[in-house]
Amino acid sequence: MTTFERANEWPVDHHAAHSGPVSRAGTVDAARLATRLGRWAQGEGTLAARLARAISALIAGGELRPGDRLPAERTLAGTIAVSRGTVVAAYGLLDDDELVERRQGSGTRVAGHVAAAPAHDRVARGETLFSALPSAIDLLRAVPAIPERASEIVRAHSPVFDPVGMSETDPAGLPVLRRRIATLFDEEGTPATAAQILVTHGAQQAISLVIDDMIGPGDLVLTESVTWPGLADSVRRRGGRLHGVTMGPDGLDIDELEAAIVALRPVLVAVNPHHHNPTGTRTPHAARQRIADLSAEYGVPVLEDRALAHVSFDGVVPPTLAALRPDAPIIVIDSLSKWSWSGLRIGWLRADPVQVRRLRSIRQLVDQSTSVPAQLLALDLLDDARRLRRDVSETHAAAATRMLAEMAEHLPDWRVVPPRGGLTAWAELPIGSASAFARVAAMRGVAVAGSAEFTASVAYDDHIRMPYTAPEAVLSEGLRRLGDAWAEYRAGL
Numbered sequence: 128m129t130t131f132e133r134a135n136e137w138p139v140d141h142h143a144a145h146s147g148p149v150s151r152a153g154t155v156d157a158a159r160l161a162t163r164l165g166r167w168a169q170g171e172g173t174l175a176a177r178l179a180r181a182i183s184a185l186i187a188g189g190e191l192r193p194g195d196r197l198p199a200e201r202t203l204a205g206t207i208a209v210s211r212g213t214v215v216a217a218y219g220l221l222d223d224d225e226l227v228e229r230r231q232g233s234g235t236r237v238a239g240h241v242a243a244a245p246a247h248d249r250v251a252r253g254e255t256l257f258s259a260l261p262s263a264i265d266l267l268r269a270v271p272a273i274p275e276r277a278s279e280i281v282r283a284h285s286p287v288f289d290p291v292g293m294s295e296t297d298p299a300g301l302p303v304l305r306r307r308i309a310t311l312f313d314e315e316g317t318p319a320t321a322a323q324i325l326v327t328h329g330a331q332q333a334i335s336l337v338i339d340d341m342i343g344p345g346d347l348v349l350t351e352s353v354t355w356p357g358l359a360d361s362v363r364r365r366g367g368r369l370h371g372v373t374m375g376p377d378g379l380d381i382d383e384l385e386a387a388i389v390a391l392r393p394v395l396v397a398v399n400p401h402h403h404n405p406t407g408t409r410t411p412h413a414a415r416q417r418i419a420d421l422s423a424e425y426g427v428p429v430l431e432d433r434a435l436a437h438v439s440f441d442g443v444v445p446p447t448l449a450a451l452r453p454d455a456p457i458i459v460i461d462s463l464s465k466w467s468w469s470g471l472r473i474g475w476l477r478a479d480p481v482q483v484r485r486l487r488s489i490r491q492l493v494d495q496s497t498s499v500p501a502q503l504l505a506l507d508l509l510d511d512a513r514r515l516r517r518d519v520s521e522t523h524a525a526a527a528t529r530m531l532a533e534m535a536e537h538l539p540d541w542r543v544v545p546p547r548g549g550l551t552a553w554a555e556l557p558i559g560s561a562s563a564f565a566r567v568a569a570m571r572g573v574a575v576a577g578s579a580e581f582t583a584s585v586a587y588d589d590h591i592r593m594p595y596t597a598p599e600a601v602l603s604e605g606l607r608r609l610g611d612a613w614a615e616y617r618a619g620l
Contacts, residue, residue, distance in 0.1 A: 155191065157198035157206040163190060164207070165585040169560050174209055175216035181586055182217065183226055186237055188370035188584030189347045189391045197227065197235045264573040264605040269404070269550040269594035273468045274518050280511060281468065286503045298490040299483065300326025300475070301502045307509055308475050317450040317459070322480040325487060326497050330434040330462035330474040335361045336486050336493070337395075337430055337458055337476065342367040346394040349387050351379055353581040353590075355404050355432070358397055367394075371583030376544065378403060378410035381417045388425050396422070396429045401436035401445060402549030405581050405592040409547050415445060419452035428456040434474075437466050437516040439548040440524035449477065458482070463508055465550065466519040473497070473505040523550060526595040526602070533603060534593070537610025543593070552593045559620055560588045568612040573605045 160182075167181035168174060185191045198206070200214040218235050221227040229235045273281075295301055305321040312319035327333040334357060342348060344366030350358060352371035362369050372387055373380040378400055387393070398418060400410035410418075422429040431448045449457040462474035478486070490496070508515065527546055534541060534554070542555040556564065561577030568575050578590035595602060 154196045155198055157202045161206045169588045174213045178217035179220040184584045184586055186226055187368050189368055191237050193237050193239045195237045264601055266575045266594055266605050269596050270469050271596045276515055276518055277467050280507050284504050284507050295499055296496045298496050299487045300497055304502045307506055317447045319477050323477050325476050325483050327474045329464055329472040330460050331357045333460045333474050333476040334358055336489055338362055338365055339489055340485055341395050347391055348395045348397055349393045350397045350583050352583055354583045369583045378408040381414050385421055388427055396427055399432040401433055405551050406553040407546035407549045407551055416451050419448040419455050422457055423452045423455035431459045433461045434465055435549045438520050440520055466516045467508045471501055473501055530595040533606045537606050538613055550594055550596050554591045554593050556589050561591050562588055564616045567616040568609055571608045571612040573608045
């Protein structure tokens with residue numbers, strides 16, 4: 128099952144099993160469990176180790192709860208077409224990690240608490256995206272070069288030195304910049320005031336601050352089944368749990384999202400509906416409206432990541448979710464990094480003023496405030512935002528077209544949907560493990576990231592994220608090397 132297939136059958140019907148706020152444990156249906164395990168057999172290690180990892184991910188994501196009884200070994204073995212010994216060994220590994228309890232006569236049940244992840248599983252996934260060797264072609268990161276127009280603005284920038292303004296250290300940001308960002312929201316259809324704006328060191332810091340404010344140990348966050356590692360790592364660092372909702376060609380499965388809100392009672396829903404990183408999908412208007420409606424109806428906060436919304440190849444930039452339901456608790460995060468200058472590290476969020484004040488206090492403990500010269504330069508870049516966004520979109524639309532053409536030449540059996548915006552394409556391998564292929568590619572001198580680095584809960588290992596931000600000659604050579612690596616890898620399967 129790929130990330131684009133529907134898989135919204137819960138292993139246990141928790142919602143139907145209770146009449147109050149706390150669900151009772153149930154017996155896990157083997158067929159439903161097999162559906163939610165996904166392509167568990169791909170990857171490294173023995174079959175038992177892979178099965179144990181897939182089940183532990185469902186426990187960590189909250190689909191399998193303390194007390195739930197797992198299928199009998201023989202039943203699950205027949206359902207997923209493995210030997211009974213494989214299931215016995217997998218249950219044994221889960222028992223060793225204290226994730227399940229095995230008792231004679233009562234079967235195997237999810238333990239009453241979720242043990243801390245083993246040390247080797249606690250490495251931040253985002254680190255992988257910065258691990259290319261200096262001698263390798265880096266197709267890990269999706270960092271665009273600074274546009275010519277942005278370079279001109281930076282060179283021409285000459286702020287008036289004001290000793291009072293230059294010493295401003297408000298953790299929320301310069302008042303003039305907060306007002307300018309609020310005006311930008313207004314111009315794009317989302318009412319905002321300066322009191323609703325917090326300036327940050329890029330969108331990633333905004334995400335981390337929100338997670339620090341809202342998530343504690345054991346809290347559940349719903350997000351896409353594949354998601355930005357910076358979100359996943361921030362949640363796990365706080366002791367929170369992630370549950371991934373299935374994605375299709377048009378983004379998040381909204382029916383499954385609502386079912387998860389009802390069954391799992393998340394503290395936060397985090398979505399990237401505009402040129403999603405890494406899949407490149409753009410969520411249709413009806414689905415975006417439903418996400419906003421669910422936030423209002425269930426009172427669950429939604430974190431909306433719009434960092435790539437304006438890198439749009441056809442000029443379509445949907446309104447924020449907050450504009451669709453002003454009464455919903457929606458936090459909007461944006462940045463100028465993707466369409467201006469990633470090295471400047473200026474981002475922001477729009478939230479309820481009360482939450483902004485809380486985040487301001489957290490920010491004060493993290494790094495005090497954003498660089499004043501950087502904020503002043505951001506004002507100049509924001510004044511030319513429309514042109515900068517158009518230029519970056521045109522540049523990367525052409526880059527995506529070139530990359531897809533070369534992939535058709537060098538990697539003809541890979542499946543990829545042409546993106547309508549953003550900085551990456553999501554390529555599906557017809558066979559094999561993306562992680563294993565990435566190691567072969569590294570031997571050929573090119574670094575790529577497989578889907579395992581982006582999964583939220585259920586593990587997928589069948590896609591490669593393909594940025595098209597590298598210089599044209601570098602990207603072309605990287606694709607040629609990937610073609611050679613793929614031929615070598617496939618021949619060895």
